[in-house]
């Protein structure tokens with residue numbers, strides 16, 4: 033698919049002699065050296081990337097790393113010193129003022145860190161601003177503004193002044209203003225930066241929710257890595273005006289490109305970054321009503337070094353048998369009915385469940401079943417895989433099952449444990 | 461003692477004389493005369509309107525305006541002051557002065573606001589405009605009365621021209637300031653949505669600069685009022701003339717009544733225009749600040765007194 037936005041070798045240098053600084057930069061001088069020698073400030077250097085339609089591309093970096101400068105080159109608020117910024121087929125960096133205005137009116141809008149709402153206009157007028165500029169009639173403007181406000185849950189405040197709203201509400205208005213013209217691309221420069229953490233969290237969820245419906249192409253700027261990891265389909269880490277790494281949240285957390293990125297991701301909540309799908313293994317299963325299912329189950333577990341196995345009934349999860357119980361039952365009673373020893377209350381999650389929501393399921397000690405929307409078993413997560421992913425050990429490492437198997441096998445199943453404690457608890 | 465003048469003497473006065481007399485006057489007199497036409501026209505309309513308007517209608521009208529904009533106290537003051545002016549026999553003069561001032565302020569706004577906008581949008585324009593404004597504000601007004609008389613003659617219109625020159629700087633300065641002070645992020649937002657320069661001006665810059673521009677208009681108005689007497693020197697009529705002739709004939713009574721008329725008119729106009737800008741809460745210093753603070757102190761007292769019995 034053709035990318036919606038393609039950025040090629042963008043540089044921005046502030047100062048009187050950008051060309052000279054550009055040459056110095058290309059000959060390998062650093063941002064600081066250039067500033068000391070020539071007094072020119074390097075805002076952005078050699079940034080190239082692509083964003084697909086409907087993607088959220090997050091640019092993350094510390095203060096002064098050039099994020100705002102970069103995002104402002106996308107709608108021509110800051111012309112780059114060199115480079116191309118293609119939105120569909122238009123090069124924003126070199127097109128005529130007329131063309132640029134058209135792109136701004138129709139294709140690309142912006143949400144600002146400090147909201148930048150017009151204090152003399154009502155909330156609805158603010159939201160309708162882009163439409164007014166485009167020359168839409170008052171009635172249709174109002175209608176669209178109200179619809180956009182509805183999306184962010186503020187229709188009731190249409191006729192208030194922005195100054196009467198709280199920060200969180202003001203930024204919702206900012207978002208509605210950005211959405212009202214139904215642009216294809218949304219630029220967001222630290223839109224939640226000025227909000228307190230609780231509201232911020234709320235707005236992030238709201239953005240994700242809206243994005244599910246609207247499917248805009250979004251460039252999102254933040255200095256908060258957690259926010260970047262939560263929102264970004266792709267994330268770029270920026271430092272001194274250049275991208276040091278571009279990748280998905282998992283790629284960045286798993287394989288930081290350098291020490292700078294590594295330092296960033298060091299204290300990140302990996303449980304939020306990784307999902308069930310990152311640690312899932314192909315399931316080893318037996319059909320419940322198969323002939324000789326019990327023997328087959330034992331054999332499979334031995335073969336695959338597992339101490340538990342999922343039993344399926346027409347691809348759906350029926351339950352789980354542990355090696356220990358099955359072996360005991362088979363040896364002592366000679367029975368081969370899986371249903372007798374099967375644990376039916378098993379942890380079931382779906383692909384997208386973040387790892388930090390698996391803790392509860394994992395605490396039972398059983399492998400976790402991963403199912404698709406129709407409840408069919410698609411994979412199994414071994415508890416060890418969850419914890420090794422969370423602790424950041426390379427996920428490729430095959431964990432040794434031998435020792436743990438015996439250890440695990442000797443512990444009673446968690447369900448019993450739970451019942452024990454419950455019973456033990458009652459007499460007291 | 462030896463002084464530089466013993467060696468070189470600069471006949472600056474002769475130079476200026478010959479510049480004005482031999483160059484400006486013969487070559488540009490028709491142009492300067494033509495410049496008077498719009499002023500004459502506007503003045504004639506305003507003047508005949510105010511002289512036609514019955515005193516009571518004007519008084520009631522202005523009182524109502526004061527009530528709507530500046531509140532009860534100012535309205536009451538307006539009513540009493542206008543009746544007082546009529547009683548001391550200066551109604552016609554006051555109307556003449558008012559027309560003259562409004563004409564001056566009208567032209568100051570017509571020239572000054574666009575010029576202010578232009579200087580706000582271009583640093584180069586400001587670079588040229590600013591020193592000119594500085595000069596305009598430092599030259600004592602008496603100094604340019606003579607060239608004005610030579611170029612425009614004497615009478616009401618030259619008086620207004622002198623007033624315009626004197627009162628123009630604040631409206632330009634404050635329009636420029638107001639527009640330049642519009643928050644940069646709002647300009648950026650307007651631009652990001654694809655505004656043209658006109659849309660930006662109309663939708664964002666002017667509305668947000670309005671308060672400051674109104675403050676400029678208020679200052680311009682006050683400066684125009686302060687020129688009333690000086691303008692009378694070159695033939696403008698009205699209250700200024702009353703004061704001027706009173707002084708000339710050592711008629712203290714006439715000079716005083718004329719002066720009181722000017723002060724009363726100034727307070728009324730200042731309070732009303734001030735409140736237009738203040739509506740949204742901005743305080744601006746003006747020539748009459750002290751008078752005003754006296755007056756509002758009185759108002760606060762009155763408020764306190766009327767509050768007690770309730």
Ligand SMILES: Nc1ncnc2c1ncn2[C@@H]1O[C@H](COP(=O)(O)OP(=O)(O)OP(=O)(O)O)[C@@H](O)[C@H]1O
Pocket residue numbers: 046047073074075093094095096097098099100101102255
């Ligand atoms: N108009 C300007 N003139 C000169 N230098 C500028 C200008 N704007 C930005 N810079 C410089 O460019 C660099 C990048 O600034 P930018 O505002 O893009 O950083 P940022 O990543 O957005 O930071 P923050 O998180 O604080 O918003 C900084 O060194 C800054 O000083």
Ligand SMILES: [Mg+2]
Pocket residue numbers: 099100101221222
């Ligand atoms: Mg920034």
